Amino acid sequence: MNRKPKNIFVQGPISSEKIAQSIQNHSTKTNIGAHSIFLGQVRADEKEGSTVTAIEYTTYEEMALQKAFEIREAIFAKYDLTCMHIYHSLGEVKVGEICLFVFTSSKHRKMAIDACEELVERIKKELPVWGKELMENGESWKVNT
Template sequence: MMSLTTTIFREGAITPDTIATCLQQYATDQSIGGYSCFIGQVRADIVNGNTVTAIEYTTYREMAETAVRDIATQIQQQYALTAVEVLHSLGTVAAGGICLLVLTAAPHRKAAMQACDLLVERIKAEVPIWGKEILNENDYQWKVNQ
């Protein structure tokens, strides 16, 4: 049975404690043989000579939550996952801050790893989330997912 957090989006950076709590909730599930976890962090990229100091994330929340749940359900069925968790930041996340957590669990590691990779790719490609890169010279540019 798939589990997905009730609240996918949260304001600000995702904390290490939140990640630990997310993982800990499955510690007693003896059907799980492997986990895969992707943790996305805001990079201090150089853009036209300026450094990215933060990313400000926005979304159409209801539409995005529906899209994430639909994608997660499809992938859960495809890979027979025991659990799926997705957390994504909204608002401003400073460079070095964690902005995305994707966790998959399955009876076997290979399924968990392949599912996690596919889930991250589909979220980046299909979910209406926008990132405005804040630059150090009081400038910004809209981030393009790659």
């Protein structure tokens, strides 16, 4: 297959409608036996006497899309997947809202689960996306762990 970089970015939070529609779009693909889904949600962390109210995500889009493409290709090469989708928020995402949606599909559950887990870890570690935590009384840059 000759794949091209896809735009993985969504302005603001990822809606439950987008998540539901993405799942529904696969119901006609009868060679899929399993989906594994990861949803990253913004937490109300306590930091230095203040509570996080939102995270503002920024990126250098061209670089990030190229890196996402490289990660996708590596995961497709390693795992026998039918489909793989990555959606990451840009801009402000409030506490309780979804900022990352990763979705892998394959014939068997172990392949989908293992691929999804590795994909999430690589995104968190390698994708050049930065989050500024907006707090009740200030802001600070988030460090991924």
